[in-house]
Amino acid sequence: MSAKPNAPKKVVLAYSGGLDTSIILKWLKTEYDCEVVTFTADLGQGEELDPARKKAEMLGVAPENIFIEDLREEFVRDFVFPMFRANALYEGLYLLGTSIARPLISKRLVEIAAQTGADAVAHGATGKGNDQVRFELAAYALNPDIKVIAPWREWDLTSRTKLLEFAEANQIPIAKDKRGEAPFSxxxxxxxxxxxxxxxxxxxxxxxxxxxxxxxxxxxxxxxxxxxxxxxxxxxxxxxxxxxxxxxxxxxxxxxxxxxxxxxxxxxxxxxxxxxxxxxxxxxxxxxxxxxxxxxxxxxxxDSGAGHLKDSLMPRYAELIYNGFWFSPEREMLQAAIDKSQExxxxxxxxxxxxxxxxxxxxxSEHSLYSEAHVTFEDDAGAYDQKDAAGFIQLNALRLKLLAARNRRLKG
Structure with a gap:
């Protein structure tokens, strides 16, 4: 089969070894007549990864083009921990577990592409979800010239039936539980x-x-x-x-x-x-x-001022991660402020x-700002003069008193 015009010569595929990415692997070879490199990341998903190697070899990937890497320490150290310094929650609840994994996978896809001379990377994210955005924004941020292939946005395998038919036609093993509709992903x-x-x-x-x-x-x-x-x-x-x-x-x-x-x-x-x-x-x-x-x-x-400012930045920081902007300058700027707060x-x-x-x-903590002497209900031995609060209140009340006086005058 001859390659299409402008078709990639070598593609690095984010490969899980599952049915969908195995179909993508074969589809890339069939559609583009290109060499495929597979990258499988161990991010602590709890699955054996050796079957992914064997399946990639069975589908014709050369052993030197199969990359399986344990990235658990890098994942937590360089991605999860920085995010947790911010107490990041998307929409007040979600701890961004999927979102924070995508930039690391994209980083390695781009690095392996450079290492192997590949001119494209590919992922198995669908055209309806967030992951396509996360994978591709990260890839372009790291290499603006990289080509990204998203088969779910290109192929005509638009149903589970068509996917299974493609798999059977190309001798791709199908687990028995994949022959029906999966209850959830x-x-x-x-x-x-x-x-x-x-x-x-x-x-x-x-x-x-x-x-x-x-x-x-x-x-x-x-x-x-x-x-x-x-x-x-x-x-x-x-x-x-x-x-x-x-x-x-x-x-x-x-x-x-x-x-x-x-x-x-x-x-x-x-x-x-x-x-x-x-x-x-x-x-x-x-x-x-x-x-x-x-x-x-x-x-x-x-400190209260630093903490309240940090909390006000957190929703924006979390949104950047959710939307795929881990490698953006604004996320890095916020990270610098957050990291400063953690000294x-x-x-x-x-x-x-x-x-x-x-x-x-x-x-x-030896770094504690908590002072029992200042907050105790017992004798504080002069640590805090309660009379000082009267002036503090009067200064903060001044604008409220002026507003109230004006409103009373206008109503009268």
Whole structure:
């Protein structure tokens, strides 16, 4: 088959080894008559990745063109932790588990393309979702000349039936459970699990219990609470119960605590960047614990002015990540301000885990701004003169008194 005009010569495909990306792999070869390089990232999704290698080889990818990489530490250290310094929540609830993984995958796609001499990258995101935007904005930010191929926006395989027919015609193995309509789709990494579609599409219906994969039902969680301590240095978690751990190891351990106690479930209808509303079930057990702990240590170490400003920046920062602008100058500017705020966010937080909830019950730090002498209801030994409050109130009341006097005059 001859290549199309302007067709890529070599494409790096974000490859999971699943049915859809296996079909994409074969489609790229058939449609463009090009060489395909596969990249599979271990982001802690909990799946064996060796089958992806074997499947890529079976589909004709040369061994030297198969890249499988463990990116868990880089993912948590360079993407998850910086985001958690901001306490980022999209639309007040979503911990951005899918969103924050895409820039790292795109980064490696572009790097592998440079390494292998590829002139294009490809992804399996559909034309209805956010991920297509995230993958492509990141890729173009890192290499403005890269060509991005999005098969779901190009091919005529517009139904599950056509996909299965293509797979069978090209000897692509089909798991038995893929021959029917999947009950929902799942995206997973070390930070979270996201489930969307099919049985979840009606937001009026309760999500079936089997949708939840990372957490026990809070009602079935232990009847006895568990207490843990998380230590921070400059806004990043460094230890659990006094044991120092790497970033990915800490998140893995927190996921297990959260799983056991049913922490981190979210049933959420969000506004996608492309314009539609979408209902998803998210499980972020370790991230939910980490957010509560980070908030807890900030309570005693972060100045009120800096903290309130940081909180006002957070919605914009979260929106940038959700919309795919991780590599934008505005996200980097906000990150610099956020990181500056974390210089003294060091100390330890004690948390109580119980039946789906996580609560801060203690916090301490050598960097604490909390002064018991100033807030005590007992004798403060002259640390605070309560008479000073009268002048403070009068100055702040001045404009309100002037407004009230004017309004009374006009009404009279």
């Amino acid at each position: 799942v995206d997973a990494n070390l930070l979270h699990t996201s489930s969307e579609g099919k049985v979840l599409e009606n937001p009026a219906d309760d999500a079936p219990d089997y949708v939840y994969q990372r957490t026990v039902n809070p009602e079935d969680a232990p009847d006895t609470p568990e207490f843990i301590e998380i230590s921070f240095e400059k806004g990043d978690a460094t230890a659990i119960n006094g044991e120092s751990m790497s970033p990915a190891t800490i998140l893995t351990a927190l996921n297990e605590y959260g799983r056991k106690h049913g922490v981190g479930r979210l049933d959420f209808v969000e506004n996608r960047f492309v314009g539609m509303k979408s209902r998803g079930i998210y499980e972020t057990p370790g991230g939910t614990i980490l957010l509560e702990a980070h908030r807890g240590i900030e309570q005693i170490t972060l 003294h966010v060091t100390g330890t937080v004690r948390l109580k885990l119980y039946k789906g909830s996580v609560r801060t019950v203690g916090r301490w």
